[in-house]
Amino acid sequence: MSRLPFDPDRRSHKSKTAADARALSVSEVSAMVKTALATALPAKIRVVGEVSNFSDRTHWFFSLKDDTATLRAVCFASAARRVGFALKDGLQVVATGRIDYYDAQGQIQLYVDKIEPVGEGALDLQFRALCEQLRKLGYFDPERKKGLPGVPQTVAVVTSRTGAALQDVINTANQRWAGCRLLLLDVHVQGAAAAPEIAAAIDALSAQAFRLAIDVIILTRGGGSIEDLWAFNERIVADAVYRCAIPIVAAIGHETDTTIAELVADVRCATPTQAAVTVVPDAAALAHQLDQLHRRLGLVVRRSAEHARHTLAGWRRHPVFARPDRLAAPVRERLTTVADRLVATSLRRATSARDKLDALGRQLAAIGPSNVLHRGYSYTLDPAGRVLRRALDVAAGDRITTVLSEGQLASRVENGATSTPRRRTRGPRNGEPGLFA
Amino acid sequence: MAKDKPIKLKYEEALEQIERIVERIESGEAGLEQTIAEYENGVKLIDHCRAILDRVEKRLAELTPDANGQLTTDDDDDSDA
Numbered sequence: 001m002s003r004l005p006f007d008p009d010r011r012s013h014k015s016k017t018a019a020d021a022r023a024l025s026v027s028e029v030s031a032m033v034k035t036a037l038a039t040a041l042p043a044k045i046r047v048v049g050e051v052s053n054f055s056d057r058t059h060w061f062f063s064l065k066d067d068t069a070t071l072r073a074v075c076f077a078s079a080a081r082r083v084g085f086a087l088k089d090g091l092q093v094v095a096t097g098r099i100d101y102y103d104a105q106g107q108i109q110l111y112v113d114k115i116e117p118v119g120e121g122a123l124d125l126q127f128r129a130l131c132e133q134l135r136k137l138g139y140f141d142p143e144r145k146k147g148l149p150g151v152p153q154t155v156a157v158v159t160s161r162t163g164a165a166l167q168d169v170i171n172t173a174n175q176r177w178a179g180c181r182l183l184l185l186d187v188h189v190q191g192a193a194a195a196p197e198i199a200a201a202i203d204a205l206s207a208q209a210f211r212l213a214i215d216v217i218i219l220t221r222g223g224g225s226i227e228d229l230w231a232f233n234e235r236i237v238a239d240a241v242y243r244c245a246i247p248i249v250a251a252i253g254h255e256t257d258t259t260i261a262e263l264v265a266d267v268r269c270a271t272p273t274q275a276a277v278t279v280v281p282d283a284a285a286l287a288h289q290l291d292q293l294h295r296r297l298g299l300v301v302r303r304s305a306e307h308a309r310h311t312l313a314g315w316r317r318h319p320v321f322a323r324p325d326r327l328a329a330p331v332r333e334r335l336t337t338v339a340d341r342l343v344a345t346s347l348r349r350a351t352s353a354r355d356k357l358d359a360l361g362r363q364l365a366a367i368g369p370s371n372v373l374h375r376g377y378s379y380t381l382d383p384a385g386r387v388l389r390r391a392l393d394v395a396a397g398d399r400i401t402t403v404l405s406e407g408q409l410a411s412r413v414e415n416g417a418t419s420t421p422r423r424r425t426r427g428p429r430n431g432e433p434g435l436f437a
Numbered sequence: 438m439a440k441d442k443p444i445k446l447k448y449e450e451a452l453e454q455i456e457r458i459v460e461r462i463e464s465g466e467a468g469l470e471q472t473i474a475e476y477e478n479g480v481k482l483i484d485h486c487r488a489i490l491d492r493v494e495k496r497l498a499e500l501t502p503d504a505n506g507q508l509t510t511d512d513d514d515d516s517d518a
Contacts, residue, residue, distance in 0.1 A: 149449065150448075150449050151447070151448035151449055151489070153447060153448075156500065161499075170497060177490070178492075178493045178494060179489060179490060179491065179492035179493055179494055180494065181494055181498075182494070182497050182498070183497075183498050183499070183500050183510060184497055184498070184499045184500065185499075185500045185508070186499065204502060204506060204508055205500075205508070208507065208508050212500075212508065212510075283490045286448075286486075286490055287487070287490050290483055290486055290487055290490070293452075293455055293456075293459070293483060294480070294483050296459055297455070297458070297459050297462075297476065297479045297480070297483070300459055300462045300463045301462060301472060301473075301476045303463075304462055304463075304465070304467075304469070304472050305469070305472075307465075308469050
């Protein structure tokens, strides 16, 4: 028989009796437990554990557990409202509160005032810090974001070969334009190797884009926890996206997840499908546009030809071509007119000349001797044939000739000049024309 | 070289050229003979664009880096970009 720490025979008669004499009530025991807990445990404790059996009924009821033990917990609505994230089974948390005994159910519970995520909390701080840093450096500036090509020659997709995201991109691209060329660059999208791989992929594409005729990149992966997506919050990836020479469309995680890579990228899309819709044009719409362009081209050419034809017809109708003879008519008319005038003028001139001549002739005749002779005058010529003006110039017996208007008379002077000359008539002065010019 | 250009043109560049051709004809800038030549060029460009839209890519090709880090496709078919 093993030695007992006490001698059962030596136990006091009193305590044994006391134990037999009075049994404690449940409430009494409960009160003792409560007191013991209050005494033994600090008023406020922080407990780390995994959430399980979570149920949200205004108040949060759940358990915190680790490998060997479970602790029931309750977070009343007032406190639950202040928790900045959603609780779910499997989440590692640090719950702050007090241990107490819920006597109605005989449960020791943690009454929770505050819940913080474990690990996620740290990552959250890291995310916010890097965000601020990059924002200050201008990584998120809208001005530096590049535009996307309307019709890309080739689209590079940086993602995991085995992920659903890739399939979404392929299917959507095929639906919109089966001719869109996609090139996959397979990378790890989570884990330690991911960030450097993703950065290297983007750098390589940026450097070789021209040679490969790539004009846009889709960077994508499916949903996951913040730890799963963490590679896309790493500085190395942010830098690669920032440096990239060609536009990047990023779709990481679910709609509500935002990673730094997406903030630096030129376009952020909520899902891989959305990314494909943004990058790949609708071929049917483009084909329609081409048809319209073709029609318009035909139309302007037809109009142009019509216009030319119309102009030509117009010229053909023009008198220059329709009645070319009419061009000559006015000229001919003018010629005729001019000719007529020439003739008329010439005639007039000739007539007037003749008239003048006639007039002069008459004038001449008027002042010529024949007119005078016709009036009865005559002139006498001396024997030498000179006109006789003075009787003294001839002597008796001279032969003189008298010229009459008609005919001549030969005479001999009988008597010389008489002694009484008649009144002297004025003779011609020098230069003045006489009767006989 | 001028003849080869349409085949190599990117879709959007071809589209731009077509628009300019239409404008030139519409404005009367081009004479009648030139209009016909421009029209033919325009149709050739439209056909080129249609061909780009109508092609069908066989399968997804993958880029892998070689020893020097140069990315190469596994389908060796980047002769028609």
